[in-house]
Amino acid sequence: MRWVRYERAGAVRFGFVHGDEVHEVAGEPWSAPSEMDTRVSLADLKLLPPLIPPTFYAAGVNYRKHLMSAAAKRGEPYVPPVQSHIGYRAVNALIGDGTPIVIPRDSSGRVQFEGELVAVIGRGGRHIREADALSHVFGYTIGNDVSEREWQKADRTFWRAKNADTFKPMGPWIETEVRLSPMTTTIRLNGKVVSEFDTNDMIFGVAKTIAEITRYITLVPGDMIWMGTDDPTLDMVAGDTVEVEISGIGVLRNPVKGES
Amino acid sequence: MRWVRYERAGAVRFGFVHGDEVHEVAGEPWSAPSEMDTRVSLADLKLLPPLIPPTFYAAGVNYRKHLMSAAAKRGEPYVPPVQSHIGYRAVNALIGDGTPIVIPRDSSGRVQFEGELVAVIGRGGRHIREADALSHVFGYTIGNDVSEREWQKADRTFWRAKNADTFKPMGPWIETEVRLSPMTTTIRLNGKVVSEFDTNDMIFGVAKTIAEITRYITLVPGDMIWMGTDDPTLDMVAGDTVEVEISGIGVLRNPVKGES
Numbered sequence: 001m002r003w004v005r006y007e008r009a010g011a012v013r014f015g016f017v018h019g020d021e022v023h024e025v026a027g028e029p030w031s032a033p034s035e036m037d038t039r040v041s042l043a044d045l046k047l048l049p050p051l052i053p054p055t056f057y058a059a060g061v062n063y064r065k066h067l068m069s070a071a072a073k074r075g076e077p078y079v080p081p082v083q084s085h086i087g088y089r090a091v092n093a094l095i096g097d098g099t100p101i102v103i104p105r106d107s108s109g110r111v112q113f114e115g116e117l118v119a120v121i122g123r124g125g126r127h128i129r130e131a132d133a134l135s136h137v138f139g140y141t142i143g144n145d146v147s148e149r150e151w152q153k154a155d156r157t158f159w160r161a162k163n164a165d166t167f168k169p170m171g172p173w174i175e176t177e178v179r180l181s182p183m184t185t186t187i188r189l190n191g192k193v194v195s196e197f198d199t200n201d202m203i204f205g206v207a208k209t210i211a212e213i214t215r216y217i218t219l220v221p222g223d224m225i226w227m228g229t230d231d232p233t234l235d236m237v238a239g240d241t242v243e244v245e246i247s248g249i250g251v252l253r254n255p256v257k258g259e260s
Numbered sequence: 261m262r263w264v265r266y267e268r269a270g271a272v273r274f275g276f277v278h279g280d281e282v283h284e285v286a287g288e289p290w291s292a293p294s295e296m297d298t299r300v301s302l303a304d305l306k307l308l309p310p311l312i313p314p315t316f317y318a319a320g321v322n323y324r325k326h327l328m329s330a331a332a333k334r335g336e337p338y339v340p341p342v343q344s345h346i347g348y349r350a351v352n353a354l355i356g357d358g359t360p361i362v363i364p365r366d367s368s369g370r371v372q373f374e375g376e377l378v379a380v381i382g383r384g385g386r387h388i389r390e391a392d393a394l395s396h397v398f399g400y401t402i403g404n405d406v407s408e409r410e411w412q413k414a415d416r417t418f419w420r421a422k423n424a425d426t427f428k429p430m431g432p433w434i435e436t437e438v439r440l441s442p443m444t445t446t447i448r449l450n451g452k453v454v455s456e457f458d459t460n461d462m463i464f465g466v467a468k469t470i471a472e473i474t475r476y477i478t479l480v481p482g483d484m485i486w487m488g489t490d491d492p493t494l495d496m497v498a499g500d501t502v503e504v505e506i507s508g509i510g511v512l513r514n515p516v517k518g519e520s
Contacts, residue, residue, distance in 0.1 A: 052314070055350040060417065086419040088348035090315040092478050104476055126425065157320065157417075159346040164476040165386065216364055216424040217352050 003029040003174040030122040030138040049094040060085040062228030090163040097171035108150035114229035115244035116143040124220040133210035139176035142252040144169040188243040197230035262433040263289040266305040290382040290398040309354040320345040322488030350423040357432035368410035374489035375504035376403040384480040393467035399436035402512040404429040448503040457490040
């Protein structure tokens with residue numbers, strides 16, 4: 001089932017996709033919502049980010065190739081991480097499918113894409129066992145962890161580098177019927193494939209990450225975890241269009257423009 | 261005016277304090293709420309964190325003494341920061357006045373307090389000028405940025421170190437009538453003063469921090485910014501009670517216990 005979020009008649013709504021139509025619901029997708037009579041055409045909707053989480057978790061440095069290349073750039077040997085690196089992002093930065101990524105006025109211009117699998121928590125908990133963890137996932141969506149590389153060097157916390165307004169495209173929807181393997185992430189810049197990798201070739205996978213987080217932290221329904229990216233990540237400039245496709249989920253497509 | 265948040269009859273409510281009573285409202289304090297007929301006794305309420313923000317901002321390394329002591333511990337010279345260091349915290353960790361701070365089972369035991377001024381945004385915006393910034397603040401509350409020092413060394417993102425469940429006591433209320441100077445933060449452990457500092461002797465003050473954040477990020481009503489702490493910060497153990505008092509706001513008091 002595919003769940004979308006959008007604005008209609010001045011309010012934010014959830015609905016599920018059925019053919020070309022969206023069936024509107026009352027309530028949140030992960031909280032047993034009730035179906036309403038309203039049907040809207042999917043093509044007519046401007047999609048919003050498919051959820052706004054209470055807390056926005058992001059697993060960092062979670063693919064070998066990405067880490068090896070970062071170590072090589074620093075002239076250091078590759079050392080595999082011994083624990084998950086969980087970070088936070090800010091909800092101000094979230095935009096939906098089709099909404100422009102805006103490069104801030106004083107950016108160096110080194111603004112890059114990072115295509116990521118996003119796990120949406122349906123059932124919360126603390127001390128969730130790795131073997132049970134996937135049953136706590138409601139579904140999956142796609143994120144683009146847009147990053148300003150010069151700010152990333154200067155920001156101890158990546159606050160501007162990864163959280164400037166519009167830097168977190170997400171969507172187009174939450175897909176609840178997903179097989180994690182095989183699964184491929186494909187990134188296209190202006191229609192040309194520029195990166196392709198095995199989505200779940202992670203150092204710490206979805207189940208392991210949920211188990212790790214909940215050793216210390218209670219996850220709640222509607223929380224989400226972005227799972228990191230693999231190399232290469234490349235610069236985008238105003239006028240570009242970037243697409244992140246994850247097989248079995250869909251395509252997240254956003255144009256890029258400069259701050260006016 | 262003092263705004264509290266609490267649970268009554270199965271729902272979360274806001275109200276303002278009038279003598280010993282709380283006058284309940286419909287709506288959020290910063291969005292022109294309407295007063296209801298319900299009055300409850302303040303002493304009978306179990307207070308919740310006075311708000312749950314869309315995004316939880318935290319300014320780091322924002323006091324000279326705290327920075328100089330950290331540099332000295334690393335055996336490095338003190339270098340003043342050239343920009344604000346904005347971090348994020350997670351809402352799972354928030355607890356209200358009186359709720360116990362729980363030291364996780366596998367903690368090293370080096371769990372310390374950090375008393376902080378918290379600015380609550382009432383009116384959002386982007387590109388807010390420093391001269392206008394304080395007019396965007398709805399009010400102020402008190403935070404205790406509880407930190408596990410061994411995890412802080414190991415966590416690239418401080419995720420466990422600063423965001424384990426119960427590590428972010430906040431309250432007791434939001435005070436809207438506040439003078440930033442003079443203002444003193446006093447921290448007591450088991451009734452004894454262990455730290456006292458000029459609250460607004462910050463490297464980057466509230467107004468400057470709002471201006472810096474909104475160069476890149478849209479703040480929205482109900483966002484909040486924790487402003488950092490000064491030294492000393494000290495270990496707390498199960499059985500302790502920690503109080504953070506900020507003059508003109510109130511006292512945030514929490515007992516400390518071990519994970520059962």
